[in-house]
Amino acid sequence: MTDRVISRPASKANSTTILDFLELVALIDPSGRARIDTLIRDQELQAEQAEDDFGDADTAKDGFVENIENEFNRRASALGESYPFLMTDDAEEIVLQVPENDPLAGSYLACLIASQIGDKGDLKLSIPDQAGLAADIITRMRRRIFQMIGTIALAGLAKGPAGSIGWPREEKETIIASMVRAVGRGFPIPVLEEPNWTALDGAKDGGVDVIAWEHTDMPPSPSVWFGQIASGRNWKGKPVIQDALNFSEDFLTAKHKNANHATIVPFDLDGDEEEAATLHHRHGTILDRLRLSVRFKEGLLLIADGIEMDESQNTLVAMTWVNEFVAGLRIINEAA
Structure with missing residues (x-):
């Protein structure tokens, strides 16, 4: 479970935000996996609570998964073998698979985190505050990693x-x-x-x-x-x-x-x-x-x-920062 460190996407969220969520869950969860069907059930529940029409269950599910697959393929096409995720053949899970010592995979993951971090992100990704170093983590990301x-x-x-x-x-x-x-x-x-x-x-x-x-x-x-x-x-x-x-x-x-x-x-x-x-x-x-x-x-x-x-000479620092960030999030999550 990752609810303590990341918010679930809204029922009307687009496929970009939804796949961001799945990727972040796979990145944070020790299993390295995020289940799509769990998110589908959550989206259905949100729609019911908001009295929105999620539509015919099977049709809505097929369309939901198809949109995720299309967005996944767009990202995989851009990054090639460096894309640090894969989708299972049954389209039920997103799985973390980071190539070793791959600067491109590290840069992608750093940007994924940076795009959703804090209260202004759609998913409100938490900022780990190990030993009061939350400000340092963000400063390093902005001043060194993204530079x-x-x-x-x-x-x-x-x-x-x-x-x-x-x-x-x-x-x-x-x-x-x-x-x-x-x-x-x-x-x-x-x-x-x-x-x-x-x-x-x-x-x-x-x-x-x-x-x-x-x-x-x-x-x-x-x-x-x-x-x-x-x-x-x-x-x-x-x-x-x-x-x-x-x-x-x-x-x-x-x-x-x-x-x-x-x-x-x-x-x-x-x-x-x-x-x-x-x-x-x-x-x-x-x-x-x-x-x-x-x-x-x-x-x-x-x-x-x-x-x-x-x-x-600094192309591998992004992955080092990502690993530190994720380790901090796991500490928060495990404390729940």
């Missing part, structure tokens, strides 16, 4: 190196120092020796968390990317475009003529197509959970090919 994931993913999107410049930077270096390293790896715009007068006093990252640029054997790189990593739910109204313009003015000698922009979030864009189109238009590109996974996988391939980038 690593976003950096590698933007590299995959740009098809080249990436720089992790969001605050706090791992080595506590200045923006200028981190950008000098990026220029040494092929970032095509020279960096100023000191921040421009336009930079705000005490600016730590200029509103930009990640930069990336296309790798080429014939420099300069033809395109650059500015990315913002957003783990909070208020990201929709905060596109990185203006911050990128300010960053170029404050720290670079010029603006690149082929600059692109991306907002990186752990959530799954399951809204209507019109809203999704509007958000992509405002943000340039949105790397939500599955798009993020695809680009993260491409970033890992670049690292394997010898492309130097920030965070390349």
Whole structure:
């Protein structure tokens, strides 16, 4: 039972939230399994209590399971062998099956947790507070784990190196120092020796968390990317475009003529197509959970090919964080 650490999805929940719930139950439960039929009975009970019409039992069950299967297949297609779950042949259970030392599986699980954590998540996933360290767990996720994931993913999107410049930077270096390293790896715009007068006093990252640029054997790189990593739910109204313009003015000698922009979030864009189109238009590109996974996988391939980038030495930290988080949740659950 996991009721102590996660809320069951509402009777009208979409298939994204429902599969998130099943995946989280399989992740948290020591058995590594989540039963779909148990959730179906719960959904029927909720519908009865709310006096909603769940419809003909067999027809409703078939449609419910089909929607879960479709969403499962969508995720499995994006992650391939790194997808850390499987569905039994009878479509009755979701089973945890994490490939050993797989950075992509770890990044997916970290994003799954981040998208549902706390009171604002649809499933209100609890935050373990072992020895009063709940704040530390969340801080590490936002500042280090998701920073690593976003950096590698933007590299995959740009098809080249990436720089992790969001605050706090791992080595506590200045923006200028981190950008000098990026220029040494092929970032095509020279960096100023000191921040421009336009930079705000005490600016730590200029509103930009990640930069990336296309790798080429014939420099300069033809395109650059500015990315913002957003783990909070208020990201929709905060596109990185203006911050990128300010960053170029404050720290670079010029603006690149082929600059692109991306907002990186752990959530799954399951809204209507019109809203999704509007958000992509405002943000340039949105790397939500599955798009993020695809680009993260491409970033890992670049690292394997010898492309130097920030965070390349940290690709396994996501799974370490997930294991610590789950261990804390199990302590809460077992105390019930």
